[in-house]
Amino acid sequence: MTAYYSPRLLLLFLFQRVRVFARFSIHPSCFRYQSIGKPARGCHTAQAPRWSRDARDMQPSEIFVGSIDQGTTSTRFLIFNREGEPVASHQVEFPQIYPNPGWHEHNPLDLVSSVETCVEEAVKQFESSGYSRNDIKALGITNQRETTVVWDYETGEPLCNAIVWADTRSQAIVNELKEKPGASRLQHICGLPLSTYSSSSKLLWMLANVPRVKDAYERGALAFGTVDTWLVYRLNGGHRANVFVTDPTNASRTMFMNLETLEYDNSLLDFFDIRGRVHLPKIVPSSDRKAYGVLSGGILAGVPIMGCLGDQSSALVGQKGFSPGMAKNTYGTGCFLLYNVGDRPVISNHGLLATVAYHFDGKPVYALEGSIAVAGSGVKFLQNNLEFFKESKEVNDLARTVEDSGGCVFVTAFSGLFAPYWIDDAKGTIFGITQYTKKGHIARATLEATCFQTKAILDAMEKDSGHGLSELAVDGGMSNSDLAMQIQADLISIPVYRPKMRETTALGAAIAAGLAVGLWRNFAELRDINRAGGAVFEPRVSCQQSAESFALWEKAVNMSKGWVRNTAPPLVQETKKDAPVPVQQSTTTQMVPVKVNANILPVKSPLISVSSDLDDADEEYLYLELRRVEILQRLKKLNKLKATLLSNSDLFD
Incomplete structure (x- = not known):
């Protein structure tokens, strides 16, 4: 039997098809995914499953x-x-x-x-x-x-x-x-x-x-x-x-x-x-x-x-670090690493912080956190202080002028070292400089410094948690450097994943709200969110090479200690008791003399100290004697050097 349709039904049918087609034309990402550009050497572009039109039709209405x-x-x-x-x-x-x-x-x-x-x-x-x-x-x-x-x-x-x-x-x-x-x-x-x-x-x-x-x-x-x-x-x-x-x-x-x-x-x-x-x-x-x-x-x-x-927790969620052993690192002025340890908190034995990763349905999920004081600010140091280049992004071109750091190791301890070292008396030091060293070597060593510290923190996190890391997710300004991310993958011997859309912190908060409102029903539906078009940097050096490089870094860290230890008693400026601290008054802040309220903090208890036979006078005398011996030793060295120079004076004739 032949079916006949009224003009009204035909028009309604065509109108519905046009609406479906129009809805898809607004979302070209449903049909294809574009890479972030030419993949860097050692990296490839991540792909995600494509929604078919029929599958897209079955998705919830636009929310x-x-x-x-x-x-x-x-x-x-x-x-x-x-x-x-x-x-x-x-x-x-x-x-x-x-x-x-x-x-x-x-x-x-x-x-x-x-x-x-x-x-x-x-x-x-x-x-x-x-x-x-x-x-x-x-x-x-x-x-x-x-x-x-x-x-x-x-x-x-x-x-x-x-x-x-x-x-x-x-x-x-x-x-x-x-x-x-x-x-x-x-x-x-x-x-x-x-x-x-x-x-x-x-x-x-x-x-x-x-x-x-x-x-x-x-x-x-x-x-x-x-x-x-x-x-x-x-x-x-x-x-x-x-x-x-x-x-x-x-x-x-x-x-x-x-x-x-x-x-x-x-x-x-x-x-x-x-x-x-x-x-x-x-x-x-x-x-x-x-x-x-x-x-x-x-x-x-x-x-x-x-x-x-x-x-930082939001960035971990935005990177979909929902399983134990998943971690993210935000490379900004400094670095913040968060490492999922599961549904039980882990108190670190390696200088890390314990925190809550997130609490959605069911049990909360915990994380270990480590921070690096200098990351992008190290690049700024090369730009502003040493004037190696005019814009921060030029560090990549400069670092690529050399094959490696040429044995240079830059411990970027401008204000000491944070996790997992916690060395407050270290200073920024560059080791391994020779007549061969160029700007490119120092630029590359600056990028490597952040990557070495990241490896040190990740190693500590694995020891504390007992979970092995399979991939490191990254974001932040410094993660834009393909070279830095490739160095990072080489050092930690696992892939480094950088999403195409870097607003992962904001995405994490959106995911928290989206799960509550029903935009996504579970973590499985989030698996491929912001995955397409990202770059994956695969390790391309052996674990042996990585271990040797890291051993050299650890040696440099050890040698950077003690640069800011006092060699003389600090001068203490006497101030009038309860003297007010000079401050810049703001419209909403009122200040009073800096004095701890006895009702808020307890009375200071006496310190437990090791007994000593030295009183203050003895300590001052000992200090002066040590200074005298030190000066005498320096004079002897100078006299010896003078004698050597005089004996070889004919070399300068």
Whole structure:
């Protein structure tokens, strides 16, 4: 029987087919994947399975997630599609405040306004591309960690500037805390050693030095949070909604949270004397449909916040480091390595930090973390100090003018060495220079220095965790160097993977929100996200060659020790007791004399020391005698050299 169709049905059929075709024309990436360019020698381009049109038809309707990436110097907002591609973005920088050497502050209100600006502009760009803001179903947040914000719990107003993670003003407080009974047990509970980086010491400094903070503390109205907590609180409308939460990746950087329980630990709170006296945010999973509230205003008012991760954890998620033994390294000014160790925290025996990688459904996942002080800043040193080139990217061309480093080893210890060495008396040193050495050798040795330190950290991570590494995922500015990434693969003897889309930190927050909203249902669906077009650098030297190179590096590190040890007693400048520290006043920060409040820190207990028969006078005499002997020895050497020169004077005639 012949079927007959009315003109109306035929038109409807054709209209539906046109809509399907039009939808695919917007997404050419569904049909093909392009490489990042000509692969470097030793690397190849990663490929991912291609969606067929029929398969694409079966995917959910177009859903997007937004990602707030609040960093140390700038804020960004990116909108991602299901393929993990950013379809719109906006970035703004905000003021940095440096009242004194070693001090670094942010105005908390600047952080909020920068987020609001980025969201507004990115959504406008999104809509100008033909999309609707209604298609953005959830937001994720990733943020600079440890940076500390305090505000009045009753009014929601910040009490002073935020103290940034890199700020070192709390060193004196840290030194006192290290002498307190129980200090040695802290790292086994929270995963972190006492240092100026953690939020705890920054909070104690505020309590001891900022009157408004102390007043709120005494009234029981002091609210504490890291940047994620502050942003969520303000974006929800502040004290009216009072959404006061944090996620484990950020809470693990405060020294207040127990790594095992993911809850505040009373022994930690008692150690810092803040138990029951400071309002702390509730710790909730990193991906959650309701815990983080909704935007109260702006162009995306009503859109829920469903994900939150500290920046380094977010980069690990963005690199899809979901299995034990997977690791990522962010090559920026310095380097941050995160290594997935599974569902049990591992306390390092090799100078690494224990932290939370993420907490989605089920058990939390933990990580070991190691940092390198100098990476991209080493290249900047060649550019600005030695004037080897005008732009940082030229380091690659210069390093390629030689086949290898020519025996040169550059220990870039400009401020000591971080993990896993932790050598604070090392200085930047170059070994192996000969008359043959050229600029190219030093440039190559500079790149190798970062790669050697990365290998040292990865070796320590494998020893601590018991998990072998199969591939290192990389991002950050220095990862753009094909040469550096090839050197890295050669040294660690495993592949190095560099994604085509490098916004992995923002992608991690988008993944946290996307899993909660249902854009992706599980990790399996994320396997090929941002995989196509990336570069894989395969090792091309033997393990023996790699081991020999690394042994030379270790020898150089050992020889770089001790360059900043004092050989004479330091001059101590007497200051009037309780003299105020000169500071640059800001509109939101009030300062008082730097004096530790006795109610906040315990009385300093006497140090346990080895008995000695030397008093101060004896030590001074011994020091002078040693100096006298040293001077006499130098004079003898000079006299011997003088005699040698005189005996050979005929050579210069």
